[in-house]
Every structure is written in C-alpha cells, then in structure tokens.
Amino acid sequence: MAPAAAAVAGEARGGGEAVSGGKRSRRKGRRHSAYLRRLSCFKPAADPPAACGGGDDVEGERRIPTHLVVTVNGIIGSAANWRFTAKQFVKKYPEDVIVLCSECNYLTLTFDGVDVMGERLAEEVISAVARRPELQKISFVGHSLGGLIARYAIGILYGKDVPRNPPEENGGCKTYTSGAQCMEEKLKRKIAGLEPMNFITFATPHLGSRLHKQIPILRGSYALEKMAYHISWIIGRTGKHLFLKDREEGKPPLLLRMVNDCGDLKFMSALQSFKRCVAYSNACYDFIVGWKTSSIRHQDELPKRESFTKNGQYPHVVYVEKPKTAIVQQEDFSETMISQPKSASEMEEAMIKGLTTVPWERVDISFQKSVQKIFAHCTIQVNTYFINSDGADVIFHMIDNFLL
Numbered sequence: 001m002a003p004a005a006a007a008v009a010g011e012a013r014g015g016g017e018a019v020s021g022g023k024r025s026r027r028k029g030r031r032h033s034a035y036l037r038r039l040s041c042f043k044p045a046a047d048p049p050a051a052c053g054g055g056d057d058v059e060g061e062r063r064i065p066t067h068l069v070v071t072v073n074g075i076i077g078s079a080a081n082w083r084f085t086a087k088q089f090v091k092k093y094p095e096d097v098i099v100l101c102s103e104c105n106y107l108t109l110t111f112d113g114v115d116v117m118g119e120r121l122a123e124e125v126i127s128a129v130a131r132r133p134e135l136q137k138i139s140f141v142g143h144s145l146g147g148l149i150a151r152y153a154i155g156i157l158y159g160k161d162v163p164r165n166p167p168e169e170n171g172g173c174k175t176y177t178s179g180a181q182c183m184e185e186k187l188k189r190k191i192a193g194l195e196p197m198n199f200i201t202f203a204t205p206h207l208g209s210r211l212h213k214q215i216p217i218l219r220g221s222y223a224l225e226k227m228a229y230h231i232s233w234i235i236g237r238t239g240k241h242l243f244l245k246d247r248e249e250g251k252p253p254l255l256l257r258m259v260n261d262c263g264d265l266k267f268m269s270a271l272q273s274f275k276r277c278v279a280y281s282n283a284c285y286d287f288i289v290g291w292k293t294s295s296i297r298h299q300d301e302l303p304k305r306e307s308f309t310k311n312g313q314y315p316h317v318v319y320v321e322k323p324k325t326a327i328v329q330q331e332d333f334s335e336t337m338i339s340q341p342k343s344a345s346e347m348e349e350a351m352i353k354g355l356t357t358v359p360w361e362r363v364d365i366s367f368q369k370s371v372q373k374i375f376a377h378c379t380i381q382v383n384t385y386f387i388n389s390d391g392a393d394v395i396f397h398m399i400d401n402f403l404l
Helices: 003-009 013-020 024-039 079-091 106-113 115-131 145-157 180-187 222-230 234-244 268-274 291-295 344-355 374-378 385-400
Strands: 067-072 099-102 137-143 195-202 276-282 317-321 360-365
Touching: 067 079, 067 115, 067 145, 079 099, 079 115, 079 137, 079 385, 099 115, 106 115, 106 234, 115 145, 115 234, 137 145, 145 195, 145 234, 145 268, 222 234, 276 385, 291 360, 317 385, 360 385, 374 385
Parallel strands: 067 099, 067 137, 137 195, 195 276, 276 360
Antiparallel strands: 317 360
C-alpha cells in the first residue's frame, strides 16, 4: 500500500483486535466503529510520530508533521466521507499535516444537536492533541452540518489549555513553556493550545434551514417550507437548531447565539483567530443547502452567472471572492442584536451581520455540466469517489490553497 493510502486507511494497530481478533460475535458488534478508526490518520501513541507522513525519506530523517487538520462530516455521515480528501492531504503535504477524520458524530448521533456534537468534537480534538505533543497548528474542514459542529467546537476550544507531555528531544520546542505569564500568552488566540490556521466549510447551512429558500428542493414554496419547519423534529434536536425553533430557557436560537461570544463559549473570537476562513458553496443543484446560507450572503450579493469564469485546472470552481474587510465590528455586535429578531428574515440578517465580522473567502462551485450534478451536495466533498468523483478538483483547489 502506498504511504499516503496507508496513512489514511490507518490499519489502526491500536484497534486491531476489533477487526482481526476475538470471536465472530465480538467482531460483529464492533465492526462499524473499527471501520471508522481505520480512516483516521492517527496512530496509537506508541507508533512513530511520522506514521501519517509519506515520501521515501529514511524514517529518521523524515520531518514530523505539526499541523493537525480536523475533518467533520455532515448529517447521517461518518469519517468515511472524508477518505478521499484525507488521502490527498497526506499525499500533498506528507511532512506537514496529520489528518484527523472525526469519528465522534456519525449516523443517527448527528441528530443529537449542534451543541452536543460540538462538545463531542471538542473532546475528540483535546484527546488527539494530548497524544501528539509535537502539534503546533490546527485547521478545521467541515461539510454541511459538520461546519456548524466545528464552529461550536472551536468556541469551546478557544483559549483552552491541553496538558501535553513535552516531546522527546528533537531540537527543542518553544511552544512548551512554563509559568503563568508564559501560559497565558501561549493560549492567547489559540485553539486547544494550537495556532489556528484554516477554517473551511463545504455547503454548510451557516444561516440555518428555515424558510427563505434555504432548502432548494422545496423550490421556495412557502407551504413546503412551513411543512419542513413543522416536521423538523424527525432529525431530533439538530432539526430544532437548523430550523431556528429552539428557545431553551428563553434564550435565542442556538445558531443565532453562535454569531457572538456567549458566556464561556467564544464562538466569534475563535472564528476570528483563524488566519483564513473559507466558505465553499454550490451555486446550483444542491437540493439540501441553499447558496445564500452556505456562502453567508444576501440574495443580491450572490454573483451573477455572467460573472462565472472558466478555470482549466479547477473546472467546477466558477467564482472566487477574496476576503473583504469586515464592516461590522464585533464590539458593535451587541447581545440585543441576537435577542430582538423574531422573524426568519430578521434572524437571517442578524446572522449575516455577526458572521461577516470575519473576512470570509467565498468559493462558488457549479456542477451544471456534470452528470453528477444531482448529487452536488455530496459531490462538492467527494463523499464517495465512485459517484462524486467530479468534485475532485474542488478538493484539490482547497488543498492547493491551504495555509500551512
């Protein structure tokens, strides 16, 4: 097996007994979780730190990757959805990145609510960082609901210290200092004690899914959108969060609260700490997540079709909007701005204002000429290569522009 493929498939020796040992009945009960573990780029702590790397260098000369890339799946998804992307990451940057395909929220666990899933993801990241003392940087890549989960998780991880054992002697590491003052400085604008680099989302419903043509399959029909709102309970607490119908303890809907720092959860401070924030969006044929909500724009801000350009290297990338200086300053975005809105349009406006305090790079994607266009929501991620392979150039665009 090629080094990159081996890195992603993992062949997790720490969980080997789950797939090769024990009785058949024992294997059957653990088959699913074992499969997910094989997709993670992480090796057990006892394995060589460079196990996720590739290349032909001698083991002793290979540089140890210090950049953790966390990928987060969407609703009813799993770590397997990021298999193609993880392979390309370690193939392109074998000595720079370690890819953690998050395993904590999969299948029906994605019905538990953005907050619960965000807490699980935060715990998973903390555990991973604690096992890898050589890590210095961190990035998140989320698809669909996974982008919202990641946004919640970084609010927990912002400024949080993760106890780690000092790395073995390898020339020293300046990030491992002692003393209260040094610790405070070290954690300032850090995510799980690491330097935040890229926060990237693919077809994520940043503005929720409530009315306003946010679910294209409903074709803007008020009757259908209202019906979807009423039956959102089918997907549990997640449905309440996506449709902005949760008002627990009299608080505003969670997605509205997430466009501001909220008590101990520093949602926007965390997002602002990343050097790059990028939103990849389907301009058409995404029947699950609308163009506005995934690109965090007003309707009149969406680029016109005549503005789309052809790119030979990335044929499905039709428009790239560079980050703009934030107009609304975070300190001006008060608590009243998220507690006062009542209608769906007012809440949408508040979320756009809050989220655009961060300068987003927007990348618009079109699979209009692709035979896989009806699967655009999954093709943008290359969920399954066999039926979503046309999205490969989108993944390459993301990786080629990735900030190391």
